[in-house]
Amino acid sequence: MQTAPVIIVQLIHIEGPLKGQIVELADPVIKIGRHPSCQLKYPADLAIISREHAVITREGNRFKLTDHSSNGTIVNGRRITEIFLKDGDVITVSEGGPKVSFLTQITDKPFYAQEKGSAPPAAKTPNVPPPQPPQPVQPSQPPQPVQSARPVQSIQPVQPSQPAPTPAEPKRPLKNRVPLIIQYGPTLRSFDELPLTIGKHPGSGFCLDHESILDMHAEIYFADEQYWIRDLTGRQMITVNNIPVDQGRALNANDGLAFSQTGPFFRFLGNGRLSEEERESQEEIPQAGNSDTEKSTAEKSGKKPLSFFKKVFSKL
Numbered sequence: 001m002q003t004a005p006v007i008i009v010q011l012i013h014i015e016g017p018l019k020g021q022i023v024e025l026a027d028p029v030i031k032i033g034r035h036p037s038c039q040l041k042y043p044a045d046l047a048i049i050s051r052e053h054a055v056i057t058r059e060g061n062r063f064k065l066t067d068h069s070s071n072g073t074i075v076n077g078r079r080i081t082e083i084f085l086k087d088g089d090v091i092t093v094s095e096g097g098p099k100v101s102f103l104t105q106i107t108d109k110p111f112y113a114q115e116k117g118s119a120p121p122a123a124k125t126p127n128v129p130p131p132q133p134p135q136p137v138q139p140s141q142p143p144q145p146v147q148s149a150r151p152v153q154s155i156q157p158v159q160p161s162q163p164a165p166t167p168a169e170p171k172r173p174l175k176n177r178v179p180l181i182i183q184y185g186p187t188l189r190s191f192d193e194l195p196l197t198i199g200k201h202p203g204s205g206f207c208l209d210h211e212s213i214l215d216m217h218a219e220i221y222f223a224d225e226q227y228w229i230r231d232l233t234g235r236q237m238i239t240v241n242n243i244p245v246d247q248g249r250a251l252n253a254n255d256g257l258a259f260s261q262t263g264p265f266f267r268f269l270g271n272g273r274l275s276e277e278e279r280e281s282q283e284e285i286p287q288a289g290n291s292d293t294e295k296s297t298a299e300k301s302g303k304k305p306l307s308f309f310k311k312v313f314s315k316l
Helices: 291-301 308-314
Strands: 003-015 022-025 029-033 054-059 062-067 073-075 078-080 082-085 090-093 099-112 180-184 187-191 196-199 218-223 226-231 249-251 255-258 265-270 273-277
Touching: 062 073
Parallel strands: 180 273
Antiparallel strands: 003 022, 003 099, 029 054, 054 062, 062 082, 073 078, 073 090, 090 099, 180 187, 196 218, 218 226, 226 249, 255 265, 265 273
């Protein structure tokens, strides 16, 4: 039976009543609308959206969006009848309606593609060892005299030890009143509520104007008394200390962040402070040090040492 890779569709609400929510689906057909059967379901009183407004259908490794509404469906500012979607596309459900960013993520777990009306794959038969030939019967030994009349104590079976569970990413809270300060270029932005979406789209919480940044690129949130970063690109573009970020990675003081191989680059200074760094690649992660070390490193690389603005920010 033919197998296909599992592709997770991520629909990130960037405008509308569900703003901030992320829906992850692996269905071959994804319905959008107000009907209870829709996987992407909007409130029943949102009349500008049809009950079955649009459908996303998987065709091979591509996804086709088809409009079934009277008020229309818009992709990247253009009204469509049907279109094949690509990562980063922004879907507007009805003219002036909610906006959703489309992303995909491929996993290594195969699934069985079934045609309509076909029977499900047969269950695997468990491996049963072949029967062993009968062993010859040994002559019985005469009973041994009892040496002691003491009662025999029952022995409790030893329970096998269970492996320690692997720590998982904590559940992201919808909102948290915690501070986050981002220094990027000559600007200093302060936020007092998380999670915060970062991307090039105007609907992002923090718009990052860089050639490598997608519309919805990253999310920073606070959980379990720690700041976390999540990759929204579906392409493992974000790394922390050169390690790709998947669904979530805790940030520790002095961690180096790369939003792509060509930047932008940041350093997490702890206590909710994120400072831009000048690097040529994501492999070059400078270590924090004193001003003399910074000056020496800058002279060798031909770069300017940290500005007075950045030095003050790092000591906040």
